[in-house]
Amino acid sequence: MSTLSAFVVILNVVLALLFSLGLAPILVWVERRVAGLIQDRLGPNRCHINGIRLGGLVQSLADMLKLAFKEDFQPKAIQESFFFSLAPVIVFVSAFLSFMVMPFADDLIINGERFTMQGLPTDLGILWFLALAGLSVYGIMLGGWASRSKYSLLGAMRAGAQVISYEAAMGLSVVSLLITYGSIHLGDIVAYQGELFLGFIPAWGIVVQPLAALIFIVTAFAEANRTPFDLAEGESEIVGGYHTEYSAMRFGLFFVGEYVAMSASSALIVTLFLGGYHLPYLNTQTLQTTMPYALGFIILALPLGSFYAMRWIKKHNRWYKADDVRNTESAVLQKGLIGLNVLVIAGLGALLYLGLTPTSTNVATAVIQVSTFAVKLLFMNFVFVWVRWTLPRFRYDQLQTLGWKVLMPLAIANIVISAIIIVVKGL
Template sequence: MSSITITMINISIASLLAVGLTPLFVWWERRISGLMQDRTGPNRCNIGPLRLGGLIQSFADMLKLIFKEDFTPSHIKYKFFFSIAPAIVFFCSFLTFATIPFADVLIIDGESHIMSAIPNELGIMWFLAFAGLSIYGIILGGYASQNKYGLLGSIRASAQVISYEVALTLAVVSMVISYGSIHLTDIVNAQAGTFLGVIPMWGIFIQPLAAIIFIVCAFAETNRAPFDIAEGESEIVAGYHTEYSAMRFGLFQVGEYAAMSASSAIIVTLFFGGYQIPWLDTQTIHSNINYVIAAIMILLPIKIFIFTKWMKKNNKTVGMGDKRREKETKILTIAFWSICLIILGLLAIFLITGLGTNGINIVTAILQIGTFLVKFFLVAFLYIWVRWTVLRFRYDQLQMLGWKVLIPLALLNVILTATFIVVGS
């Protein structure tokens, strides 16, 4: 397996998580909000018998944005800035994903490969740089719109980012002091193992205060509720993107979900062990690969069985003309079990014939990527859960939380961490 192939795989994973999952997240957000508000959510749009629980609606909305008229209001003077603003938000949010490691260093034929889209030594500094730059797109969009609501939204966004980036950076300083490295792979590997024999060495257990500060600030960085004062529909129409339409508006929305994805990934990397499987570091997996494969072969059919039963229960026929749901359930059940059987067959072949050194390393990397994805989706779910649970902060409350609460706590945490490291050494 060449370096180019592995690089392309890493870029594909990063692109999928940062951008490709946007329709899924839109659908997920609608379904979760519907569940919390005791309603169904989107479930009617279909392609033949397939509705996929309403997921087709997200793709329909995406196509609608692509084919809508891209209208530029006549009163706008700075058309170049107006056009480039959503692209800045999109690309900066996308590039924050570039250094996230999806698995431990992969060794193929004695050659080491860092499992991130752009392998470099900047690590967490890369994330902070591009996360901060994305605000320029919001400021340009609001200013170039020559709309009072757009300008108010951009001013709010800039004030919010200035307030919360200080505390977020100080939380990162605490983590860098604790781990002794800015390289994200080193940070994740430092979270392997346990203390007290049971508790994983995750950042959230080592630095709980830094974790809370960072997560709160990450919510503010993504401009999502309860920190969405830059959009504030009930106050300033839609804020910085009031004058935007079609795919320029769509780029702002994709940029928001890309920022949410990047924040979820960095939270997992810093505080939840990244790609590390609890109680199973890379060397342990290598030494017990046959037992790990056997466990997967047992657990996978059980999970598929539980999921298909849940799907049948929640996709029952309701009323006249809804036989398509039953047909869809049968199609999806056959598809899931077919995939399950293929995977079980491949795993059985691996157990019988053996994997070899390269095979063990590749299987370990696949398991770690899967572990990272599970944690990633759980944190993304937390983002959606909070958005539909917590009310928006008032502007003065938001500033008070940033300057009077989070920054002093972050400074205190840096001092305590540095003192502990110096005394301990």
């Protein structure tokens, strides 16, 4: 393996870590801030490091440190200590590995060598996600059983019933997608969405298969154990569900695993239905052709976006006491933002002045596509949070009725309609 190949492999793994595990503290912050916004309150904004609060993000870091150093208490009734410790590991690892096959950008070509921009380049594609995402329920059921608690056991039983309610509908919705795309490889699916549907609409999955998109997104909430389908951890009914007896880092693995699973589900929704790393009307070839204009647009748009960001920082980062150390945060962040703008604009300006080579064009395309994927991923995660703090929890029997009597018949009907359209189109 050449040095360049090793560098790209490491880069893909780092990106996968950032978009899954590294995004967890940010998603916790988004969860709390959005909850505060919806409930007309501020959310976390007190915790700071020498005056720097980052809008409350430092609170997430403090919570992670608390979990790391907290006493790991285990009730005496628990006799299966190995399985009790193994359960959160299964949940976390299955959620993390399910993210590894998401394509962050189109294949990167440098000096005639092609590199796949995935943490784990595999042809299994969507099947890899379905297999590993479904595996996480074994960790939940194992943790509920090994806890020797009635609340935990009830949560585990609910998780098992939930799986057989939504997994069938989720798998059938994917079948109609595979009929349309003709491939299980996620890279091929995103490439298909870079074309135009009916000659003028981006062929995103949500346009080509709107019913499959609706079914898959609904079942993805159940897959990630998110409200309104968080039956396995219903605090108002079963205290905390399957993780009632967990504490410290064993609970932390459950906690982080939920957000990693949410990020993985969001990434798959983006990949299957929202065009993946493609911008509307700008597939890889078009983006490379118009790269000078794209870089010029970024140079013009970056200062404007930073101006509004600095206004937001100045408005929301005022503290009550004039001599409070936290009042210095606005000035520090504004200076950092200005410095970042200068560096990025200077770099892009030098690139345009010196001229774009095929290699620099390919690298710039990959950077723009990775950034596009990141923005779409954050947007979809915001939707997950938005739904959680808007809708009430479904009742136990309502989820099963929805899965078996509504979603599954719709998914089967969608398969039949999609197959008929494909066959008639091929005649």
